[in-house]
Amino acid sequence: MLIIPESLIADLVSSEDAFTAVEATFAAMARGEAYNFPVVREALGEGRQYGFKSGLDRSGGQLGVKAGGYFPGNAAKGIINHQSTVFLFDPETGRPTAMVGGGLLTALRTAAASAISIDRLARPDANVLGMVGAGHQAGFQLRAAARVRKFQKVIAWNLHPDMLPKLAAIATELGLPFEAVPLDRMVEADVIITITSSPAASLMSAHVADGTHLACMGTDTVGKQEVEPALLGRASVFADEVAQSVSLGEAQHAVAGGLLDATAITPLGDVLVGRHPGRRSAAEITLFDGTGVGLQDLAVAAMAVRRAEERGLGSRVTV
Template sequence: MLVVPERLIAGLMGPDEAFEAVAEVFRQTAGGAARNFPVVREALGGGRQYGFKSGMGPGALGVKAGGYFPGNAARGITNHQSVVTLFDPETGRPEAMIGGNLLTALRTAAAAAVSIDALARPGARVLGIVGAGHQAAFQLRAAARVRRFERVIAWNRTPERLAGLAAVAEELGLPFEAVPLAGMREAEVIVTITSSPAYALAAAHVSPGTHLACMGTDTIGKQEVEPALLGAARVFTDEPAQSVTLGEAQHAVAQGLLDPARIVPLGAVLTGEAPGREDPDQITLYDGTGVGLQDLAVAARVLALAKARGLAIPVEI
């Protein structure tokens, strides 16, 4: 078996490679060539979450194990901890173990960027971000690669944490402004990336024609936006089964505001099987629940690059 440790990932995988790998996963799932397996997700207490995401695609079989541990920041390590294990789909033999922390951040941001590229209005110039945790900077960088934004606005429950996001915006040459939630009406694209159990962004905070990428809800009970917003929007997702059970759509569906049959797999838009945005004033919303196949795709890309450069470490098990 080969090992690609976390310390090597940054030198092997960047936003462009992650975008390409994740976009291909969307297309494969839409065409039936790949499928995600049911998620196992457990609460450990104290805000800790642990679970498994897995799937199988062309030449790929594997699982990501890991979760969210909110006390880690005080220990000097990231709150999200994970590892991806790849198996030979024919024999089941383990092929590789790959550090999953940076890969999770890159693939999550890439999925949001794919949705923005496919669904946001071409002339969108103002990007809004709700949340300022570790993942927010990745979201800003990825979004800026698919639209020529002229300004970034952001909100966070603790405003002082926005300083890090402001620094990333400056690095990208984009003016930055902290705004109240009502100020999000100026945004034409909004990315929500929080771990909240109660929504902050309300329907009244979103203007017609906005595209939202809701990336933080991946567990039963989490919630980032008002359910009425999904009831009024055209809703897309990575995995419909996850969207209605543990994604942002869980609340709108439970309240009878959203028919699950209305949720469109984003991959179907990429392959031309389903329409995307149908009107300039339509609100579109991508419910990014995070799927195992995305983890496997970026891990497989990293493994190939590591093998080509002689960086994969062989171990006997």
């Protein structure tokens, strides 16, 4: 088994690599060549969450599981709140083949999924990017979004405004003007990314203009919520996986409230393989409910393994 520690990941997998891997995963899911196993998620108290995401991709030859969760007290200890490790297995024999640090990979694959949704669903002329959330993953989201659309400005809101300067620095690095705004000014955005760990909606339907594309990336657990359910009722809703979206994604609240029928949610992979046209008009609101599926983690971890093997990196152990 090859062990690839977190410290090696940045040199092995780029944001472009993650985009390619996640895009291939969406397409494989749409073709029925890959599927996710049921998510296991447990609340550990004091806001801590731990769980397992796993799946099988027959086309990519990937079988595995990501173990990890959210530990809100970590920031005070100088480590990120999201902690995870990906384990890969030989799909023919079940023998373990790799153990891969999952922290950066999770951030990269989450941003890649969001960027793919923007690439396929946002208006071509979108030029104002709205960011709701300014935590660790927000910077990855901003960089990935800027690669698929030529934005002219970034506006952002965060519950704790003192965190916004870090996001502003990334926007400046990308050559984009940045402005901290109240939530009601999100109506000026053509694309909005929500990336928070909120238990209650902050972005309301009144904050979103017709024609906007939203990538809702923070809700991945029962009880979490970033946007008002009425917003999903106005939008054409897409998801990484419909069942997961309905059970623990942003759609859980809209479906439970009768504002959205689960059968109306479209897998994003259907757009990639040409089964669904995606955006149908300039005035349409499109919303991607990105819950983060295990197959994405396996895909980026497998890429890290291939790169490590090519370069002779990592440690081999016999198990």
